[in-house]
Amino acid sequence: MDANNRSRVLEKFKSYSASIPNPSIDQFKSKGGKVMGYFCSFIPEELFIAAGFLPFRIRGTGSLGTERADEYFTSSNCSFPRHCFNQALSGKYDFLDGLIVGTSCDTTRYIYDNWKKSQVKTPFAYLLGFPHVSGEVMAGYYRKELAKLKTALEENFGAAITDDALRASVRLCNETRSLQQKIYDMRKSDNPAVTGSEMVSIMVAGISMPKEEYNRDIKELMSDLETTPSADKAYSARLMIVGSCGDDTVLSRIAEDQGAMVVTDHTCFGGKLKYGAVDETVSDPLEALAHYHVLTRPFCAKVGGAYPLRAKVIIETAKEFNVDGILGQRLGCCDTWGGELYILKDDLRDAGIPSLMIEREYIPDTEGQLATRIQAFIETVRR
Amino acid sequence: MTDQEILDQLNAEANEAFKALTIYGVNENARKDRPFIIVSDDALPEIPVAMDVSCSIMTVAGAMGTAGPGAAERIDKAAEMGVENRLCSSVKMGAYFLKANILPAPDMVITTNSPCDAVDMLGQMMDNYRPWAKVPRFRLDAPHGQTEEDFEYFGGQLKEMVHAIETATGKKLTMERFREVAEESNRQASLIMDFQELTRAVPCPVDPDMARVGWELARWVAATDPSVFPRATEWLERLVEVTERKVREKKGMDGVDEKIRFLWYDVSPSWGSKLFPRLRKEFGAVCMKTYYSFHGYFPIDTTSLDNMLKSVAKKYLMGTPMTRQAMHTSDVFCEDIVHICRDYKCDAMIMPCHVGHRDTNAYHKMAKDACRENDIPFFFLGCDVWDERFMTADTVFDRIKTFFETTGLV
Secondary structure, three states: OOHHHOOHHHHHHHHHHOOOOOHHHHHHHHOOOOEEEEOOOOOOHHHHHHOOOEEEEOOOOOOOOOOOHHHOOOOOOOHHHHHHHHHHHOOOOOOOOEEEEEOOOHHHHHHHHHHHHOOOOOOOEEEEOOOOEOOHHHHHHHHHHHHHHHHHHHHHHOOOOOHHHHHHHHHHHHHHHHHHHHHHHOOOOOOOOOOHHHHHHHHHHHOOOOHHHHHHHHHHHHHHHHHOOOOOOOOOOEEEEEEOOOOOOHHHHHHHHOOOEEEEEEEOOOHHHHOOOOOOOOOOHHHHHHHHHHHHOOOOOOOEOOHHHHHHHHHHHHHHOOOOEEEEEEEOOOHHHHHHHHHHHHHHHHOOOOEEEEEEOOOOOOHHHHHHHHHHHHHHHOO | OOHHHHHHHHHHHHHHHHHHHOHHHHHHHHHOOOOEEEEOOOOOOHHHHHHOOEEEEHHHHHHHHOOOOOHHHHHHHHHHHOOOOOOOHHHHHHHHHHHOOOOOOOOEEEEEOOOOHHHHHHHHHHHOOHHHOOOOEEEEOOOOOOOHHHHHHHHHHHHHHHHHHHHHHOOOOOHHHHHHHHHHHHHHHHHHHHHHHHOOOOOOOOOOOHHHHHHHHHHHHHHHOOOHHHHHHHHHHHHHHHHHHHHHOOOOOOOOOOOEEEEEOOOOOOOHHHOHHHHHHHHOEEEEEOHHHOOOOOOOOOOOHHHHHHHHHHHHHHHOOOHHHHHOOHHHHHHHHHHHHHHOOOOEEEEOOOOOOHHHHHHHHHHHHHHHHOOOOEEEOOOOOOOOOOOOHHHHHHHHHHHHHHOOOO
């Protein structure tokens, strides 16, 4: 097998992550299945899977502009939601049977209002309250919010979401996290099994197709990676990407084009998704999900009081993966990550981890400038 | 004293009191003989007043700083720190205060996620501010919902916050004192409602912005010094008295030949003194409402401690300017616009769309549609209410002039 094309699965994942529609969605829908779109990683896919839906995480993939969305948002709004919404207005999300938006950042939150009132005809739209503080009381609040969402789904779709079905979906998604973690672990070696760009594809595919199929595929991929030597690619520095979004390969591609290797990340579409596991022993699965997202994995930078945990996980991950430096990325007009990266920079410096904080747009109009900055950073941290 | 002299005196008293809200005031507050707390956003003054602690508000100090000397340089320095470039300038100023290490160490820090991403971010910067590493802190989670459950959830957190303040400062909240303060707060809210009702008169008797002045006095300044609280009530009583008299006498604002009434639905800009008087003078155009001069009535239920905290929570979530507009769905914002325009007989709606307000920038179309459905001329501006360099007051004036001309208002 060609070392650059080691797996059929990897090609499938690349294809799925590079477009919004994919054959697995078509197949699911052709059997009468319903697809539930959602924003943000704290919205538990388990709930949708238990209802028999296919969860699909909204992204801006393939967008070339925001012409349609500009009627609704201004350039003072972050470009990620604008591109996502532009895709919706362009009909790319017409396959959705429902949409769940969480109360995360201000711009994303108002996608809910705009989506509902625009010409996008998604039959069901729901705004899910999510706490912005990590704590027991807040986990209790989120459990109630999830229960309300569950009722709304049951009433609107006639779907019974039983505790047994929820437990089964928790097990399924835990298996996904565990498999993804194993792929990440394979990147700790001096000769990482996959590149950073490939890893983005692997993770994005995971939120774009049925989990059972994904888990089967990822096992096949792991088998391929274990039996087929990787390209033994020489690289000048091991990097980690930290920041918002991350549904595209822009930053990892630029860094890897400059001779570095992105070996791990802490992004909303990447490494944050596979962190730990939802407790399968708790009798109330909704409580287990709420605890996981509010107490175990409060990785949204909007969650106050949890910064020390986020910083600890980032620094420990950087050390585990033996990274030479961290690329912090945020999109323009993102107040949340502007503050998070500002605070993080000092903690990284204290931990002896060099960092470069980058502001970019969803579709960078200055890729050359980004490349120059990243190249200069790599020069300062190269091995 | 003539009515105008009374109004001038009320303004002068308020302006003097507002010094307590500036960065210099924050440092003064820290030197007073009572526990000193710094909060990221609105101080829910009933609680600090009842507990006899002093509360300074970071975002307000930042906003006041944007009108002070050297403001532009400080805003730029904050941008250079690496926080978001198009971040709200009042929050940038707050971030600068932290970076420049010119804030006194408080006895406690209280932060919240409301009303917007920018203030939430500033709160997280305060929570993780190294010079305050040993300062006790408490963080509030303001929900985005508007149900009784949401108010109970937030009220429960306020109870925890009171315990935390008691632990950090040694001050106690007694039911008797809390009820007394809540009743005074209800009286103030009622006076503000009275004033608002009176300003519906045509011609408008008194600058409607005085509702903002009175509200900020009763809440922000009183939070810094509990002795201001009863004085704010007395201030509001005088305001209502003079306004009532002017309505009875069918007198408008001094020197204003009122021809146009408009809604400026955002924060009143720090450079507003270069804009609003000029609009009044040249077009007889009176700004009837801004975020902070529009208030609903959310009385505090004093029947039990839990009911008081729950209703303080509701008052905060539904009645605090900025929180009302930025924390809820766009329906609240759009319905408010329509009601204000109808109730205060506004001829037009100007949407300033402050560059740092991700919320209004995300629902301007819905606001425009709501205005169109109700035959309210709508004008989108896009300015920085804290930094005139983004769009000067002269440019804003010219654009509004063109808008008035094209809609036939002048």
